[in-house]
Amino acid sequence: MTNPIPDSERTEIEAAAFRRMVKHLRDNPDVQNIDLMNLAGFCRNCLSKWYRAEAGERGFEISDPAAREEIYGMPYEEWKAANQTGPRQDHK
Numbered sequence: 001m002t003n004p005i006p007d008s009e010r011t012e013i014e015a016a017a018f019r020r021m022v023k024h025l026r027d028n029p030d031v032q033n034i035d036l037m038n039l040a041g042f043c044r045n046c047l048s049k050w051y052r053a054e055a056g057e058r059g060f061e062i063s064d065p066a067a068r069e070e071i072y073g074m075p076y077e078e079w080k081a082a083n084q085t086g087p088r089q090d091h092k
Helices: 007-027 033-040 044-057 064-072 076-083
Strands: none
Touching: 007 044, 007 064, 033 044, 044 064, 064 076
16 A cells, blocks of 8 residues: 555554544443444453553553543543443453
8 A cells, every 4th residue: 555644644643543533432422332342343441451552562651540541531430330331341
């Protein structure tokens, strides 16, 4: 694939697209994690784990709750109480 966008700009574009996806998920809490997992093979918790792993790869150690808060925009337990419907599943 030929892409005329320089790597430095591509990284910024990818980061902006990621932030836009996270905002979309925050703005649509009715989209349940279990549905995301079943349909797309990932959920908000997966994103938080990937975020934490990538931070660790770059020398930034963050806790799982802190990574989840980056994705959810609030503490995970607070988000679950306000938004999770249907069967409760603990995502480890």
